[in-house]
Amino acid sequence: MRPPGADERPLVGVVGSGIAGLRAANAILRSEVDARVVVFGDEIHRTYNRPGLTKKRYPLSDSLGMTIAEDVKVKGAESDALTWRLGTGVETADLRARTLRLSTGETFGYDALVIATGVRPRSSVRGDGECRLHTHRTLRGLSDARYVHQRLQAGEKVTIVGAGFVACELASLAREYGCEVLMLEARRSGPFESLLGERVSEALRRWLVRHGVTFLTGDSARELLCEAGEPDAAPSSDRSLFIDAVGSVPNVEWLHGNGLDLSDGVRVDAYMRVSPWDNVFAAGDIARYPDPWAAGSPTRMEFWKNAIDTGNLAGRSLASSLGHGSPASGISYFPSMSTEVIGLRVQIAGNPRTSDSTKIVCGDPDRPDQGVIVAYLREGAMVGAAYLDQGARLNGAYIKLLRSLRERQPDVLHAP
Helix, strand or coil, rough: CCEEEEEEEEEEECCCCCCCHHHHHHHHHHHCCCCCCEEEEEECCCCCCHHHCCCCCCCCCCCCHHHHHHHHHHCCCCCCCCEEECCEEEEEECCCCCCCECCCCCCEEEEEEEEEECEEECCCCCCCCCCEEEEEEECCHHHHHHHHHHHHHCCEEEEEEEHHHHHHHHHHHHHCCCCCEEEEEECCCCCHHHHHHHHHHHHHHHHHCCCCEEEHHHHHCCCCCCCCCCCCCCCCCCCCCEEECCCCEECCCCHCCCCCCCCCCCCCCCCEEEECCCCCEEEEEHHEEECCCCCEEEECCHHHHHHHHHHHHHHHHHHHHCCCCCCCCCCCCEEEEEEEEEEEEEEEEEHHHCEEEEEEEEEECCHHHHCCCEEECCCCCEEEEEECCCCCCCCHHHHHHHHHHHHHCCCCCCCC
16 A cells, blocks of 8 residues: 555566666556656666677777767667666565565565566686686676776787677677687587587687687687686786686576576566566566467577567566556567677577578588578478678578568467
């Protein structure tokens, strides 16, 4: 019960100030819900473009941190129609009582909730200690980016553990700065292997090596991974930069005790609704939803476009639950992502991970800079595509392939 004279408008909490949280909040406002929307964020910064932290080389400057922060601003984050509670984490939630306990010691009661706390980087160091030989870092936030760019500007040797998107973009950035780069991938043969398959992965590994990156796999990589330092041991004064890019961990601990499926992020339905709570929704990297491209099997994706799409859907679904706007359609999307690996453009569409075979449509994987297009098939039907090129030689053929792939896009899923 609200006290007499209190604001009677619905109060919506958005936990997470990343792009998924921002998109959800703005979608609620666009639905003309007469509600108060409060966005909580651990960081002191309003929403910014996280993928942009590894995309660009910056000139030497005393104001490097400010330059990066300005460069990765996103449209919509300047909104003062929202109440921003930055530098304020949420420690626990009682979904039955509709209450959040904040890092400030306060409690926050809500009428509806969006969970968009995303993920945090996984570390390759065992235990809680710091390695004596290296300065271990991850790159997730603005403070990380400022530190890493400063070290790379100094031309330091850098070791990168992992071979995913962040790892490859960091390797590209380090080479632009003129750094010596060592990449360690103990589990697979090369970049993006679990997504694009062994042949394309090996082609990308050769491309990195061709451009000056030392790339070690298997036991050779494993031998160079670090153990935690002895607690009483003094660290070496000349530790080199060692960046962990070995995946992530969903930030779900604050939701424990609510009977949710938190086995891999937060399980939601096709409308981003967190069962069994009609007033709770999740979006972005943390949301595990029925995948239209894999017969409804739950999937969780950590891509910028996914955060935007699921954030928009969560906001529309929440507004609809409050009786505003037309009912939201269930999740239906065309997955697409892109990156650049030392000048080589890599574009991916659909869901190659679910394929059981591949087909080279045109080009040669051993000459990716000349253009190569790969179709990914499941039981003979195309479920994904990838295009590697240093220019746009095969762009027309790739667009044609995407049209064919889009025609196979599954129908919208509906919640039971």
